[in-house]
Amino acid sequence: MANQSYDAIVVGSGISGGWAAKELTEKGLKVLLLERGPMVEHVKDYKTATLSPWEVPHRGRRTIELLENHPNLRRDYVLNELNLDWWAHEADSPYVEKKPFTWFRGYQVGGRSLLWGRQSYRWADEDFEANLKQGIAVDWPIRYKDLAPWYSYVEKFAGIAGNKDNLPILPDGDFMPPFPLNCVEDQVAARIKEKFNGKRAMVHARVANITQPLPGRPGCQYRNKCSLGCPFGGYFSTQSSTLPAALATGNLTLRPWSIVNKLIYDKDSKRATGVEIVDGETNEVIEFDAKIIFLCASALNSAAILMRSATEVWPEGLGSSSGELGHNVMDHHFRLGANGLVDGFDDKYYYGRRPGGFYIPRYRNLGGEKRDYVRGFGYQGGASRSGWSRNVAEIQFGAPLKNELTEPGPWSIGMTAFGEILPYHENTVKLSKTEKDKWGMYVLEMDAEIKENEKKMRVDMMNDAAEMLEAAGVKNINTYDNGYTFGQGIHEMGTARMGRDPKTSVLNGNNQVWDAKNVFVTDGAAMTSAAAQNPSLTYMAMTARAANFAVEELKKRNL
DSSP states (O other): OOOEEEEEEEEOOSHHHHHHHHHHHHTTOOEEEEOSSOOOOTTTTOTTTTOOGGGSTTTTOOOHHHHHHOTTGGGSTTOOSSSGGGSOOTTTSOOEESSOBOOOOOOSTTGGGGTOOOBOOOOOHHHHHHHHHHTOSOOOSOOHHHHHHHHHHHHHHHTOBOOOOOBTTBOOOSOBOOOOOOHHHHHHHHHHHHHTTTSSOOEEOOBSBOSSOBTTBOOOOSOSOGGGOOTTOOBOOIIIIIHHHHHHTTOEEEESSEEEEEEEEETTTTEEEEEEEEETTTOOEEEEEEEEEEEOSOHHHHHHHHHHTOOSSOTTOTTOTTSOTTOOOBOEEOSEEEEEEEOSOTTOOOOSOOSOOEEEOOOTTOTTOOOSSSSOEEEEEEEEEOOTTSOOTTOOSHHHHHHHTTSOOOEEEEEEEEEEOOOOTTOEEEEEEEEEOTTSOEEEEEEOOOOHHHHHHHHHHHHHHHHHHHHTTOEEEEEEEOOOOBTTTSOOBOTTOBOSOTTTOSBOTTSEETTEEEEEEOSGGGOSOOOSSOSHHHHHHHHHHHHHHHHHHHHTTOO
């Protein structure tokens, strides 16, 4: 097919890609948005979002067939029949695990913006400066002040519910009113503040669920069905937010089933001239041209596209001149913490099913404290009362059991820790030399693991949780460590890191590939370190900033 030309091509329609499409179209560019999977239309294609459990064949639970057919998805909570088609199928899109690696991917319009946990936190000065201070990896080429106005910009549009807490390690933002802490959380938060002299704080979770209406989005309905798609636009997703804005400009062409094989590089101009795709349904190979390209395919897939864009100039892939492409893979290690029971609130309950509970921001290795590891961790959690499905050991059957289950059970509270993983050069992804996917493309080979720093951190992550609950008067405290496999945090980062020197980084401070300045990477691949906070809000701010820069450079004819 003859090439079709656009001002910009955006690869991937998830959180970053949706923002890139919105910003570039609103600035007047004609944009082609490519998504490797099928179309998911807002509201219409949320097929299970309004169903009751008894209207689903297996009540949404796992079947033996699902467990057998999805050996990767079965490793964690993601496998169920309610949104199975929104997770990439292993048979079509395999990968190679040199070391254990759990990779949960969303291959459809909207990507994982339909599936994410929506925890939305700014990074702090400490997070952008830590590499330089500690001599780890390379220095970030940007600081908090560079992203602060863009954090505000994306928060106002996306809608982030949160409280202003005045904590240096967790900068405040432009928030809607928070989802309130319940009575138990309020008391536990007060006791933690008192017992630890204000050095630890339990605050409202900051979530991308709206508590006040936005255009076309009436707000969160407290249904706890976010991962099925929200017909009310209660949470930020490409479908509810950025895609409607981009389409409203008349400047967007959306093309599902478009699997990008590689970028087309012109060695004379030192620019990418377009992309080559494989149609996911017909296997037809098609090329599209553009002045600028935004790679937002997710951290590992963006790296794979750059690797497949190898030429005689860059035999290891576009952006490989530094030797860092595919290296420094990061995630957040978690699946450990503590929980327990709380007395004294049997006459209290709460309203609805909130999309978020509490957050305890990082407090370790700050203010002069030094542990036997560097960096730190935070906690996410909540308090609730058990319902009718609980076990009542003393009452096994009959009317007494039925009567007991008409009342809520005891209050419990729990917290899970999320810890930073350092950017180790030897944690890598690379293209397999033998294994291919359904469309004939070489798949990724994963070779990453946590190291001694993270293992030492995990001791504190579990013990500190119990310490705080005990200080707050929680009873029957149970600690747990369910183990962690790299990738399970679903926060893949670092495969095409930003930096100040083309000899040690793939991207510059404006998210441009050093080797091709009209190619921008603004998803998790760009991250130079991982911090302890969830990264998605930073992707949004970084994408909006880079899109603004790209358009200004186009106007100056620098691209």
